[in-house]
Amino acid sequence: MIQPRPRTIPEATVARLAVYLRVLTSLADGGRTTVSSGELASAAGVNPAGLRKDLSHLGSCGVRGVGYDVRALRERISRVLGAERSRACVLVGIGNLGTALADYAGFGSRGFRFVGLFDASPSRVGQVIGNLAVRPMTDLEATVTATDASIGVIATPADVAQQVCDRLAAAGVRSILNFAPVTLAVPEGVDVRPVDLSVELQVLAFLGQQRAVPAEEVTA
């Protein structure tokens, strides 16, 4: 009875689990103690059957005829995602976006804590955000090593993102969240998750325009 579950959870499911976790926390704050899959699915914007399948990946935790215990489910998802252990993150590029990220309280409650903020501009160095002072780029490697940070966030201009990425990877960071509008090249064993705001907007715009034209198609 060592490994009752397959150990592999689809990436799409993981992303949804994080959403469920958010919704469950909100429900718990509202005083709810149990939820049905239908209700939770509606709150998360997904299909009820899919939600149950997602939850089945982490073993049975619901009660038939009743639903899920909000607190217990939250606890279990939190454990599976590893959100209970605090993860050290470093953030490079303290512009408006970097400041927003450093300031965002939502990270702390999800198990992420910034242990270093870095910027190349001397005018930014020394500035305090949250309860952390911005440090010069020269301190990057030492901080990563000292804090054993496993996650790096890149919020720099595009033209320096690759070299920042190289330094992070060389320092031992294995996971990188990249907000710069470039595709990063990384060595084997490091994964990058790109978040490109222009891409998001363009997809959105395209879907909107595609939804608008079918009238023309009918005329053909």
Added chain:
Amino acid sequence: MIQPRPRTIPEATVARLAVYLRVLTSLADGGRTTVSSGELASAAGVNPAGLRKDLSHLGSCGVRGVGYDVRALRERISRVLGAERSRACVLVGIGNLGTALADYAGFGSRGFRFVGLFDASPSRVGQVIGNLAVRPMTDLEATVTATDASIGVIATPADVAQQVCDRLAAAGVRSILNFAPVTLAVPEGVDVRPVDLSVELQVLAFLGQQRAVPAEEVTA
């Protein structure tokens, strides 16, 4: 010769097309005139065959034995995505994140222009970002109507995001990019694209942790 192509492009392909567009622009700026699929795929971080299939959705545009003409391909993708026409966007919530979005020059070059910045806080109203002044929330509907804005960006705190969303939808906005960590409910015909930074971080952290444990699995 009315509709030589199927008219429907998979959403995943659209997202990648936006990336190709970015890479092509970068290549054009570097003076390149032609690229092979392999080269472009490597620069975009995807499989060469997949890239060719993606490109095939918009008709043949490459030359066999040579590759793709950088400028022509860029032009065609740009046209398909509708990036040539300027789209009016409104942005609600001018905190650090909102300021970062309003300031980001990359949107303009991709066919998006902000026509209104809104914030509930009187202290923010009047502040000028880019070349636009922040306006009070009361002006929201009038601005959307007057500019025929089709895209709304929500960068507000979570607790007001839903009501902002409702107002945008009621005013005629059909596409919404949501940075607030909540799942928005929208009427039929409106689509929302959520960008939740906590979710991104959690997925990244989970993949990293999942990659770290298989050693334990070997012992079993």
Added chain:
DNA sequence: ACGACTTTGTTCGCGCGTTCACAAGCGGCT
């Protein structure tokens, strides 16, 4: 205590997206 209702957990079938592999086509060289 028994029956019926509610809700979970799972299994099946479908459609999509991705990947590999091959044929067609074009340029360059002789």
Added chain:
DNA sequence: AGCCGCTTGTGAACGCGCGAACAAAGTCGT
């Protein structure tokens, strides 16, 4: 002009994720 090598475009197989339908199970009412 003809051949060769390179690259595109497409067809087919594979795998995965998604959605719907069914059986198990537990609770509430009588």
